[in-house]
Amino acid sequence: MSEAIQPDVTIDSRGATCPGPLMDLIGKVKKADSGTVFELQTTDSSSKNDVPEWVEKAGHELLDSVEHEEEGYWSIYIEKTE
Amino acid sequence: MTERIVIVGGGTGGTVLANRLTDDLAPEIDAGDVQLTLLNDTPEQTYKPTFLYVAFGKKELSEARRPITDLIDTDRVNFVVDRVTGLDTGEKRLSLEDGSGLAYDQLVLATGANLAPEEVPGLLEGGHHFYDPDGAERLRDALADFEAGHLVLSVIGVPHMCPAAPVEFVLMADAWFRERGLREDVEITYTYPIQRAHGIQSVADWATDLFEARDINLETFFNAEEVDPEERVIHTLEGEAFDYDLLVGIPPHEGSDLVAEAGLGEEGWVSVDRHTLEATEAEGVYAIGDVADVPTSKAGSVAHYEAGTVADRIASRIRGQVPTSTFDGKTICFIESGMDEATFVEFGYGDEPVVREPSKLLHWGKLAYNESYWLTARGLI
Numbered sequence: 001m002s003e004a005i006q007p008d009v010t011i012d013s014r015g016a017t018c019p020g021p022l023m024d025l026i027g028k029v030k031k032a033d034s035g036t037v038f039e040l041q042t043t044d045s046s047s048k049n050d051v052p053e054w055v056e057k058a059g060h061e062l063l064d065s066v067e068h069e070e071e072g073y074w075s076i077y078i079e080k081t082e
Numbered sequence: 083m084t085e086r087i088v089i090v091g092g093g094t095g096g097t098v099l100a101n102r103l104t105d106d107l108a109p110e111i112d113a114g115d116v117q118l119t120l121l122n123d124t125p126e127q128t129y130k131p132t133f134l135y136v137a138f139g140k141k142e143l144s145e146a147r148r149p150i151t152d153l154i155d156t157d158r159v160n161f162v163v164d165r166v167t168g169l170d171t172g173e174k175r176l177s178l179e180d181g182s183g184l185a186y187d188q189l190v191l192a193t194g195a196n197l198a199p200e201e202v203p204g205l206l207e208g209g210h211h212f213y214d215p216d217g218a219e220r221l222r223d224a225l226a227d228f229e230a231g232h233l234v235l236s237v238i239g240v241p242h243m244c245p246a247a248p249v250e251f252v253l254m255a256d257a258w259f260r261e262r263g264l265r266e267d268v269e270i271t272y273t274y275p276i277q278r279a280h281g282i283q284s285v286a287d288w289a290t291d292l293f294e295a296r297d298i299n300l301e302t303f304f305n306a307e308e309v310d311p312e313e314r315v316i317h318t319l320e321g322e323a324f325d326y327d328l329l330v331g332i333p334p335h336e337g338s339d340l341v342a343e344a345g346l347g348e349e350g351w352v353s354v355d356r357h358t359l360e361a362t363e364a365e366g367v368y369a370i371g372d373v374a375d376v377p378t379s380k381a382g383s384v385a386h387y388e389a390g391t392v393a394d395r396i397a398s399r400i401r402g403q404v405p406t407s408t409f410d411g412k413t414i415c416f417i418e419s420g421m422d423e424a425t426f427v428e429f430g431y432g433d434e435p436v437v438r439e440p441s442k443l444l445h446w447g448k449l450a451y452n453e454s455y456w457l458t459a460r461g462l463i
Contacts, residue, residue, distance in 0.1 A: 013377070058303070059320075
């Protein structure tokens with residue numbers, strides 16, 4: 001599925017410790033228009049749980065999550081909704 | 083040929099760097115082989131950690147300011163008070179507000195972060211903060227008058243300067259209202275954008291336990307989208323409406339227009355290699371401190387250590403050596419956990435810090451460091 005996802009915004013949070021990948025994502029989502037698709041790149045394994053939890057609470061859409069095993073990071077795809 | 087080094091910004095990073103470079107390159111500067119210029123838009127430096135104490139009436143703003151000429155070697159540093167209005171990284175030239183220009187061979191951007199409360203409708207009118215001098219004084223006056231009601235600290239802008247300060251604020255407020263016999267009439271709530279109380283897990287765990295013990299409410303996944311100053315309500319991205327009587331909102335921060343216009347990074351934060359601090363989009367440009375887009379805290383200690391790395395790298399280049407010094411993300415934060423106790427954390431890129439047991443000794447250590455900070459700015463500690 002991720003092969004078909006073309007993000008409008010790529011957020012490289014690999015290696016982030018503070019403020020953290022989810023905060024990077026929230027900061028970008030706040031300023032974006034509805035329909036914007038984000039790719040969050042993260043090396044923080046807890047993002048796999050944190051990000052979907054916030055996306056659900058805020059009412060956005062989780063499109064996909066892809067692990068890049070060799071490079072050691074995850075790509076999480078989100079679409080901002082109204 | 084003279085090598086021209088220009089530092090833009092006379093905060094912690096800029097002055098530490100100027101002092102490290104004058105130490106490292108004194109012979110070259112004295113021989114006229116290196117020219118070092120420090121630009122700042124005011125003649126004074128302001129030590130921002132003082133603002134937290136100003137809010138509680140424990141310090142005055144005058145204690146937070148020093149003339150930059152007292153902090154640097156003015157025989158070796160050309161200190162200029164002016165604003166940079168343009169940057170051409172191709173021509174390696176800065177335009178200044180007074181209409182003149184300044185050419186450089188090595189440029190270090192240390193312009194810090196700017197507050198942007200206007201990004202959240204109603205926040206300017208409805209909220210307080212302690213992130214600039216005026217805000218700290220206004221909050222001091224509001225807190226002094228606040229004897230009952232709901233005090234809400236909401237972390238709104240991320241990233242923001244000094245990530246520990248909002249936690250410190252509510253812990254200090256709790257102790258301060260207890261000392262004044264008002265705590266039973268003041269409800270305190272702390273809100274944070276993600277699912278825990280802080281970006282760093284161990285700090286979040288520590289703060290959550292303390293909040294519970296001290297009857298401080300914690301709201302997570304809380305992202306203020308709009309403030310209604312008339313009704314005193316915060317509306318969030320998550321669809322909630324939250325009442326307050328006194329709001330302390332950590333405002334959104336933004337980098338520098340100069341950076342964005344020069345194509346050096348999105349939203350005004352300079353895109354850099356996180357270890358060499360060299361700009362990814364231009365040659366001969368570095369960034370240190372809050373304006374550098376690196377995955378660690380926007381904190382004075384980071385600017386301090388980054389300045390050391392950049393000084394070493396520039397000095398190596400000037401001597402014809404291969405620069406080997408790198409920045410590992412080292413960050414140190416003292417964290418007040420009341421009015422008379424504190425802890426501290428130390429970490430690098432990817433590390434999970436250990437939060438030590440708070441103590442009076444560490445509180446005194448933080449106060450002592452704040453007093454001796456000016457020795458850091460002078461490059462001495």
